[in-house]
Every structure is written in structure tokens, then in C-alpha cells.
Amino acid sequence: MKRFDNASLKHLNSFAVEAHARRLFVLESENDFQALQAELKFNPATDLILGGGSNILLTKNIDGAVILNRMTGKRIIEESADTVLLEVSAGENWHDLVLWSLEQGLSGIENLSLIPGCAGAAPMQNIGAYGVELADVLDSVRVLDMTDGNSIDVNHSQCQFGYRHSRFKTVAARYDLITHIRLRLHRNFIPRLTYAGIDKELDSMGIDKPTAKQVSDAVIRIRRRKLPDPSVTGNAGSFFKNPVVSGSRARLLKNEFAKLPVYPMNNDTAKLSAAWLIEQCGWKGQAMGNAAVSDQHALVLINTGKATGREILDLADAIGESIKRRFDIQLQTEPQIL
Ligand SMILES: Cc1cc2nc3c(=O)[nH]c(=O)nc-3n(C[C@H](O)[C@H](O)[C@H](O)COP(=O)(O)OP(=O)(O)OC[C@H]3O[C@@H](n4cnc5c(N)ncnc54)[C@H](O)[C@@H]3O)c2cc1C
Structure with a gap:
């Protein structure tokens, strides 16, 4: 486990505002989770779990510790003729995961292309865009309870998904560190094109019957036009x-x-x-x-x-x-x- 004292968080939040954390821990393996438990008595009032920092605003220094979960990995848990149940480690980059799933011939998250951040943060606010939400494909979330170090699976209904909301935003989940998410992706592509001009964009690309990859491309084109790039602004x-x-x-x-x-x-x-x-x-x-x-x-x-x-x-x-x-x-x- 990597450790830093008085670490700058400027490059770890997409607003690129300056703030410091008294301690910073970077988790990259299963062993790191155990090492963290031994070293830190997690206190949600002063400590912060951080993914890509693209959905936070830091207005002050963090008195306690910042925990970066950078554990990566993907594995197929179950597959049938129609669907695949995929387990993704929380540290995976969300957009890379979307592109990877498309390369495997899997669909379901193409409308969620180019959303910054880590897979582990996606259930937090039930990320959504262009008529699709994470809740549409999420099977379950694995969390590490920072009070006792036990891992538990939280199923779809326990996640209490709503519009930009989930259980993970509530007090009940303040000691939960998300370690994995499980997604049910499809082998047969069902396009969802009704929202916010995706069909118009595809028209302008000269595409009539799009593949999932082409829907992703259309979403990326719209987003690049409409939203400022956080790496620049x-x-x-x-x-x-x-x-x-x-x-x-x-x-x-x-x-x-x-x-x-x-x-x-x-x-x-x-x-x-x-x-x-x-x-x-x-x-x-x-x-x-x-x-x-x-x-x-x-x-x-x-x-x-x-x-x-x-x-x-x-x-x-x-x-x-x-x-x-x-x-x-x-x-x-x-x-x-x-
Ligand atoms: C340009 C831009 C476009 C965006 N577009 C969209 C969009 O279309 N739709 C949308 O829904 N969002 C959008 N977002 C917001 C953001 O990208 C998402 O909410 C994303 O899921 C945040 O991921 P992150 O890893 O950066 O989370 P962070 O900002 O690091 O964390 C967000 C919250 O999740 C918690 N958290 C993070 N990881 C874990 C973990 N492993 N365990 C427990 N808690 C954790 C943090 O404590 C924090 O409360 C956009 C952001 C930007 C900058």
C-alpha cells in the first residue's frame, strides 16, 4: 500500500481545486485492504474514499485520510446465450470499461460513454446519461464494511436506486467501501436512441441501423461538443x-x-x-x-x-x-x- 503525508489533492479532483489530505493511502491489491484496516480506524467524519474525483467539490483540507481504491480487474462470473454477468473492480476507469465491453460484443452501457471516474463510484449516484442509468444493468455491489472488515454483497433492490441517488449516498452506507460492481450485459444489442438527440447525431453520421459501438461514438461526439473537457477546464x-x-x-x-x-x-x-x-x-x-x-x-x-x-x-x-x-x-x- 502506498502512503503519502500532507498530499495535494489538486490532480485528484476534476475541478482541479487545491486542497490537502493529512494522509493519503493508495490501494492496489487485496493485501492493501487488510493493511489499511490495520493502520486506519476509518472515520467518515474526517476520512474520504475517492475514485476519480469527478463528482466532488473540495472546499477545505481533509483532516484525516483520503483512500484511493485503485484495484483493477474484470472477470466473467456467468454467461448464457443472451447475457454475461461481469464483475468489475472498483478502481477500473468507467469509460475504458464501456469501450472494453463493446470490444467483447457486449452492450448495455454504451449510452454511458465518456462519463469520467471509476467503476466503483458509478453506483453512488446511479450514473445516468442519454436515457440509461447504471441501475438498468447493475446486478449487485460488493462492499467492504470499514467497521469490521467484512465484505457483503448488496443486491439491486438493496441499492435503493433513484434519480442520481442510491443507498450509498445515505448515512446507512457511510462505512462502506465499494470494492466491486457486477453488471449484467447483453450479447444482443437493444438500441436506446430516443433521448437527447442520439438518433439525430447518428443521422448526421449517415447511420441508419447503428451498432452499440456506433451509439457509443454518437454519445462521445455529442458530449465532446456539449461539455467542457475536465482535463482542460x-x-x-x-x-x-x-x-x-x-x-x-x-x-x-x-x-x-x-x-x-x-x-x-x-x-x-x-x-x-x-x-x-x-x-x-x-x-x-x-x-x-x-x-x-x-x-x-x-x-x-x-x-x-x-x-x-x-x-x-x-x-x-x-x-x-x-x-x-x-x-x-x-x-x-x-x-x-x-
Ligand atoms: C465532464 C463530466 C461529465 C459528467 N457527466 C456525467 C453524466 O453524464 N452522468 C452522471 O451520472 N455523472 C456525470 N459526471 C459525474 C461523475 O463523472 C460521476 O458521478 C462518476 O461516477 C464519479 O466517479 P469518480 O470515480 O470520479 O467519483 P468521485 O468523485 O471520486 O467520488 C464521488 C463519490 O463517490 C464516493 N466514492 C468513490 N469511490 C468509492 C468507493 N470505491 N467506495 C465508496 N465510495 C466511493 C466518494 O466518496 C464521493 O462521495 C460527470 C463529471 C464530469 C467531470
Whole structure:
């Protein structure tokens, strides 16, 4: 196990804000998990488990330890004529996993191409994009309970998946270190093309009956156009969740704001476009100090160079207040704020 004292986290978070961890542990093998248990009494109040750092905002130093799970590996657990049950170690890069699965002739996660981060973090907020969520293919998650070192399997229903939500975001899971995820992938490709212009993109690529790889290519092209690249401009993707309101509230809002995009959901609820709300309040492309709202996408907050986490949070708070004043809607943040 690698250990570092007073480690900079600047290159370990996609906002590229400066913060330090009193101790940093890098786990690369099964033995490292045991070594960590012997050395650290994990305290979720002061210690932090980190994947690729693409869904967190660091506004202060970490007083305790940061644990980087970098254990990699993939193995097929079960296969049939139609599906494959794949076990993936948490340290695998998510996008590399998508590309690898396509090379094996497996589909199911092609719409989730180019989402940064590690496989182990994917269940945390039930990553989703272009009409697909991790929950659609996830079979179970293996976690190490940091209180006693025991490993347990958490099945799909125990994961309590929702929109950008899972059990792993709740207090009940604060001692859980995700070590593996199991995905049920398909040998027969079922395209999901209805969301956010994938079919239009395929049209423009001259493709009529796409393969899973071509859907992945289309998603990558759209994302490269729409989202700032975190390796160039610090960001954490969408900073706010799309607000979910009751059906009656959505109808009232739609009467008042005819252009508001509303996506009906189950149980007479509806998702509203947070990006539209933010644009209406004039924030797109606006800066506050060294933090700004991307001029490519109103949901994305960016570090224009030397932003502190606090500056980015101040901008987020100012946006939240103006949405609350104008639409009486409380925006919720997507990344974990520390
Ligand atoms: C440009 C860009 C685009 C994005 N697009 C999308 C998108 O389309 N859809 C989407 O859903 N997200 C998107 N995201 C957000 C982000 O990529 C995902 O949430 C991703 O799953 C985070 O992975 P990570 O490894 O970077 O997690 P981190 O940021 O390192 O961690 C996120 C949370 O998970 C916890 N965690 C991480 N690993 C473990 C583990 N092994 N065990 C226990 N807890 C753990 C951390 O403590 C933290 O609370 C985007 C981000 C960026 C920068």
C-alpha cells in the first residue's frame, strides 16, 4: 500500500481545486485492504474514499485520510446465450470499461460513454446519461464494511436506486467501501436512441441501423461538443440535479413558463430542466471571481484557472438563491461537497 503525508489533492479532483489530505493511502491489491484496516480506524467524519474525483467539490483540507481504491480487474462470473454477468473492480476507469465491453460484443452501457471516474463510484449516484442509468444493468455491489472488515454483497433492490441517488449516498452506507460492481450485459444489442438527440447525431453520421459501438461514438461526439473537457477546464459535469416536482406543480409552472422543458416521470411527478432555469436567470457564461457557469452548458460550473472550492460553492449558492427567488424551486447539488 502506498502512503503519502500532507498530499495535494489538486490532480485528484476534476475541478482541479487545491486542497490537502493529512494522509493519503493508495490501494492496489487485496493485501492493501487488510493493511489499511490495520493502520486506519476509518472515520467518515474526517476520512474520504475517492475514485476519480469527478463528482466532488473540495472546499477545505481533509483532516484525516483520503483512500484511493485503485484495484483493477474484470472477470466473467456467468454467461448464457443472451447475457454475461461481469464483475468489475472498483478502481477500473468507467469509460475504458464501456469501450472494453463493446470490444467483447457486449452492450448495455454504451449510452454511458465518456462519463469520467471509476467503476466503483458509478453506483453512488446511479450514473445516468442519454436515457440509461447504471441501475438498468447493475446486478449487485460488493462492499467492504470499514467497521469490521467484512465484505457483503448488496443486491439491486438493496441499492435503493433513484434519480442520481442510491443507498450509498445515505448515512446507512457511510462505512462502506465499494470494492466491486457486477453488471449484467447483453450479447444482443437493444438500441436506446430516443433521448437527447442520439438518433439525430447518428443521422448526421449517415447511420441508419447503428451498432452499440456506433451509439457509443454518437454519445462521445455529442458530449465532446456539449461539455467542457475536465482535463482542460476544471469542472464536475452537471453541478445541479434536475428538480423533480409533483405533476400539478409542473402543470402550474408550464402554464406560467410555456417554454420550460418538463419530462413526465412515474407517480405523477415530473423532472424540470435545471439548465433552462439557470439560463432564464441569466447565469450561462457568467463568472464570479475565478468560478463561472460554462458558456457551453448552463448546468456546468467551471474553474476558470485559480478558483478555490469556496469560490465555486459561492457561485453555486448565488445561482440557487436566484432560482429560488424567481421560480420558488430549491436546486439540489449533484457532486459531494466537502
Ligand atoms: C465532464 C463530466 C461529465 C459528467 N457527466 C456525467 C453524466 O453524464 N452522468 C452522471 O451520472 N455523472 C456525470 N459526471 C459525474 C461523475 O463523472 C460521476 O458521478 C462518476 O461516477 C464519479 O466517479 P469518480 O470515480 O470520479 O467519483 P468521485 O468523485 O471520486 O467520488 C464521488 C463519490 O463517490 C464516493 N466514492 C468513490 N469511490 C468509492 C468507493 N470505491 N467506495 C465508496 N465510495 C466511493 C466518494 O466518496 C464521493 O462521495 C460527470 C463529471 C464530469 C467531470
